[in-house]
Amino acid sequence: MSMTGVLRPGHAAIRVLDLEQGVNFYKNVLGLLETGRDNQGRVYFKAWDERDHNSLVIRQADRPGIDFFAFKVQSKAVLEKLDADLKAYGVTTERIPAGEMLHTGERVRFKIPTGHLIELYAEKTDVGNGMPYVNPETWVPDLKGIAPVRMDHCLLYGGDIDATRKLFEEVLGFSLVERILMEDGKTDLAIWLTCSIKAHDIAFVRHPEDGKLHHVSFLLESWEQVLKAADLMSMNRVSIDMGPTRHGVTRGTTIYAFDPSGNRFETFCGGYQWYPDMQPITWTFDNVGAGVFYHDRKLNPAFLAVVT
Amino acid sequence: MPYRITIEEVGAGSVNFNCSDQQTVLRGMEALGNRGIPVGCRQGGCGVCKVEVLEGTYRKRVMSREQVSEDDENAHRVLACCIWPTSDLRLRVIGKMVDAVRKTGTAAITVAG
Numbered sequence A: 001m002s003m004t005g006v007l008r009p010g011h012a013a014i015r016v017l018d019l020e021q022g023v024n025f026y027k028n029v030l031g032l033l034e035t036g037r038d039n040q041g042r043v044y045f046k047a048w049d050e051r052d053h054n055s056l057v058i059r060q061a062d063r064p065g066i067d068f069f070a071f072k073v074q075s076k077a078v079l080e081k082l083d084a085d086l087k088a089y090g091v092t093t094e095r096i097p098a099g100e101m102l103h104t105g106e107r108v109r110f111k112i113p114t115g116h117l118i119e120l121y122a123e124k125t126d127v128g129n130g131m132p133y134v135n136p137e138t139w140v141p142d143l144k145g146i147a148p149v150r151m152d153h154c155l156l157y158g159g160d161i162d163a164t165r166k167l168f169e170e171v172l173g174f175s176l177v178e179r180i181l182m183e184d185g186k187t188d189l190a191i192w193l194t195c196s197i198k199a200h201d202i203a204f205v206r207h208p209e210d211g212k213l214h215h216v217s218f219l220l221e222s223w224e225q226v227l228k229a230a231d232l233m234s235m236n237r238v239s240i241d242m243g244p245t246r247h248g249v250t251r252g253t254t255i256y257a258f259d260p261s262g263n264r265f266e267t268f269c270g271g272y273q274w275y276p277d278m279q280p281i282t283w284t285f286d287n288v289g290a291g292v293f294y295h296d297r298k299l300n301p302a303f304l305a306v307v308t
Numbered sequence B: 001m002p003y004r005i006t007i008e009e010v011g012a013g014s015v016n017f018n019c020s021d022q023q024t025v026l027r028g029m030e031a032l033g034n035r036g037i038p039v040g041c042r043q044g045g046c047g048v049c050k051v052e053v054l055e056g057t058y059r060k061r062v063m064s065r066e067q068v069s070e071d072d073e074n075a076h077r078v079l080a081c082c083i084w085p086t087s088d089l090r091l092r093v094i095g096k097m098v099d100a101v102r103k104t105g106t107a108a109i110t111v112a113g
């Protein structure tokens, strides 16, 4: 882990029930920047401080949920190597040509055991964060809405999180940072994985149905901004699921809420940094409440039951 | 103007509350601390708030087809978070907040081997 392979989450592609309602929400309420629309009817967004062209793509469909989640890798050579490694591991991969997504290079797509489509890519147009690379200012004025700095991670629900974890660890170089155990004291109920020094880049919860989305998460820079995000959500009548509060797992401060199609999103801040010489943290089943919502010390019923 | 919403068969009896035509049935229920219909995303995605409208009329918005089929929609089996009353309503809860891990925990573990 000197961040030479898989670098970070790159884009999440999600389905919304009404495109313009979705665009209005992601642009004016969450405060992402619209960066393009393609001939498939997809709309592209990025958070203001991201430099690459897009990190969230939405399309209209008759059911919400996630189409795919992608990671950026360091180079085209790494992309080739990881594709070969995946094949050698027994994973079927598919190449999606450069340009199929706006400003995005060739993608390697594969299905993981929890039923989700994951993509790797090496190239995406650097459109900048609105400030020059020489003598920049420190932030961009006149941002709208909550205005997170980046799309940070996602939490996905599916059946075989054990095989998914193995694939992420053994082929993609991820590490286990935290886990919550089930009642038997052995089986993982939930796992948090990192490919960087973040406390998580992707997480999974065991769930009877494959391919489900729990949330896509966006990073804020302070706890005060998390509180302000809650104010903006209430002003805009956004459906809040939980928070502002703190997770025991990763220690991030957080709000869970829903977009106008029922896809959960998170706006969060903080969490500790992780290095590969650290051992994972384990939460036992009787402490799952505190692990997920540290102050309430209990799960809300929606945490395990409400997904898209 | 507020309409009277009646949820049948909640516990031993029924739940009644007033809901304006500016508020979804689910938000109307929640706003004054009433219970009966499970509350999830409140945005037509998760399906936990599914009800069958037995009597009355309502306005509706788009809902996830995964949760509400065309047949459902035509038979007034809809999501309480996606309907606004245009008359008094009588309804029955269909949706469930399924605690997936604890209810089907064994199955989920078996799948994972």
Ligand code: FES
Pocket (backbone or CB within 6 Å): A262, B026, B038, B039, B040, B041, B042, B043, B044, B045, B046, B047, B048, B049, B050, B079, B080, B081, B082
């Ligand atoms: S609460 Fe999720 S569909 Fe109504």
Ligand SMILES: [Fe+2]
Pocket (backbone or CB within 6 Å): A153, A154, A155, A215, A217, A266
């Ligand atoms: Fe999260």
